[in-house]
Amino acid sequence: MRSSLRIVSFAAAIVAASAPAQSYGAPSPDWTETVAPFRIADNLYYVGSRGLASYLITTPAGDILINSSLTNSPPLIRHSIEQLGFHMSDVKVLLISHAHFDHDAGSAEIIKQTHAKYMVMDGDVPTVQSGGAADFAYPDDHYPPTHVDRTLHDGDKVTLGGTTLTAHKTAGHTRGCTTWTFQTTLNGKSENVVIVGSWNVNPGFRLVDRPGKPASYPGIADDYRRGFVTLAALPCDIFLGAHGDYFHMNAKLARIKAGAGEEVWIDPDGYKTTVAERQHAFERELARQQAALPPP
Ligand SMILES: [Zn+2]
Numbered sequence: 001m002r003s004s005l006r007i008v009s010f011a012a013a014i015v016a017a018s019a020p021a022q023s024y025g026a027p028s029p030d031w032t033e034t035v036a037p038f039r040i041a042d043n044l045y046y047v048g049s050r051g052l053a054s055y056l057i058t059t060p061a062g063d064i065l066i067n068s069s070l071t072n073s074p075p076l077i078r079h080s081i082e083q084l085g086f087h088m089s090d091v092k093v094l095l096i097s098h099a100h101f102d103h104d105a106g107s108a109e110i111i112k113q114t115h116a117k118y119m120v121m122d123g124d125v126p127t128v129q130s131g132g133a134a135d136f137a138y139p140d141d142h143y144p145p146t147h148v149d150r151t152l153h154d155g156d157k158v159t160l161g162g163t164t165l166t167a168h169k170t171a172g173h174t175r176g177c178t179t180w181t182f183q184t185t186l187n188g189k190s191e192n193v194v195i196v197g198s199w200n201v202n203p204g205f206r207l208v209d210r211p212g213k214p215a216s217y218p219g220i221a222d223d224y225r226r227g228f229v230t231l232a233a234l235p236c237d238i239f240l241g242a243h244g245d246y247f248h249m250n251a252k253l254a255r256i257k258a259g260a261g262e263e264v265w266i267d268p269d270g271y272k273t274t275v276a277e278r279q280h281a282f283e284r285e286l287a288r289q290q291a292a293l294p295p296p
Contacts, residue, residue: 023140024101031070031102037080038256040265041186041238043163044193047080049073052102053242053249055195056081057182059161062092065116066180066195067242068106071143074113077106091116093160095167097197097242098177099124101132105143119150119158121169124176135174136217137205152178170231172224172282173198175217179227181234186262194234194271196241199227199278201285208289221286228279232272239271246274 030051037047040055048054048069054077057064063086068074078088091114096104099120107128111118118128126134131145152158154169165182177197183190206213207221215221239247252264 022138024138027070027102032072032076034076034079035253037084038253039084040240040262041184041191041193044184044238045084045086047077047084048244049076050250051243051245053097053195053240053244054080055240056084056086056091057163057165057184058086058090059163061161063090064093064095064158064160064163064165065091065110065114066095067097067103068094068110069103070101071105071109073106074109077110078113088113093158094118095158095165095180096120096124096128096178097180097195098174099127099132099135100138100174101141101143103242104128104146105132105141107146108144111146117149118146119152119167120148121152121154121167121171121176121178123169123171124174124178125151127174127176137174137202168230168234170197170199170227172220172227173200173202175223177227179231179234184238186238186266191237191266192235193238193240194231194236196231196239196246198242199231199246199275199282201282206289207286210292224282224286228275228282231275232279236268236271238265239267239274240265247271 028051031049033050035050037045039045043058045056047056052069054067054069081088094107094110094116120128125148128146128148131143132141133139152167156167158165163182165180168179170179171177179197180195182193184193206216209215241247255264
């Protein structure tokens with residue numbers, strides 16, 4: 001019995017090795033670590049966890065929430081909104097950075113609680129509406145499929161109560177990865193906000209076609225290239241993103257704790273440097289994958 005069990009588990013190991021689970025893997029502990037919510041600018045607030053960014057943009061006609069995060073994140077987001085003195089029921093529009101479960105899996109619950117309109121970039125709509133199954137990288141990361149009320153296209157605007165956000169398609173990381181921009185004020189001055197969707201090439205992403213192993217999706221490398229052109233051209237004062245580590249949130253929060261003001265979020269140089277660094281990382285990875293191609 002013992003040896004046949006071994007054979008069975010050996011066979012299972014072979015199957016596992018040839019068809020690895022298409023899942024992101026273990027979540028990072030800081031994704032569920034609470035962080036006190038805080039104001040970034042006059043109508044812009046951080047309501048996410050330590051590792052997963054959610055933003056609340058308040059307007060006289062109701063609020064916009066960016067990123068519902070994990071299936072179990074809505075209570076944390078709700079608590080953060082209430083701690084700031086706002087109300088979950090005022091959320092009228094729900095947006096996401098991109099259709100991976102760490103940014104969009106809580107959407108069904110947020111919409112159930114708020115009846116917010118869900119607006120998603122075209123390339124990410126199939127993933128959102130299939131509960132993750134249509135994603136090219138992590139189709140095994142299931143979450144509640146969620147109906148999209150409005151399909152966005154590159155450059156589309158989302159307006160509520162006098163605030164207008166622009167959806168920039170910065171695809172590659174997902175097919176509809178979205179960088180959000182809008183203008184707000186801080187200390188009486190108008191500031192350009194950029195919330196980066198993602199610029200990362202994750203482990204296992206295939207940027208080039210190889211025999212028997214096509215690219216993760218047709219045109220993925222061109223999408224990344226176009227995305228970096230877009231990101232480099234965006235005027236940025238307040239630099240934010242889908243994860244705190246994109247914009248060095250913990251270091252900036254430490255400066256606030258040491259007495260600095262909200263001006264720590266104004267970081268045009270940090271934005272430019274990080275876009276250039278991430279573009280370089282993409283090009284390095286592309287070159288590495290191209291070099292692994294067999295000679296023609
Ligand atoms: Zn992602």
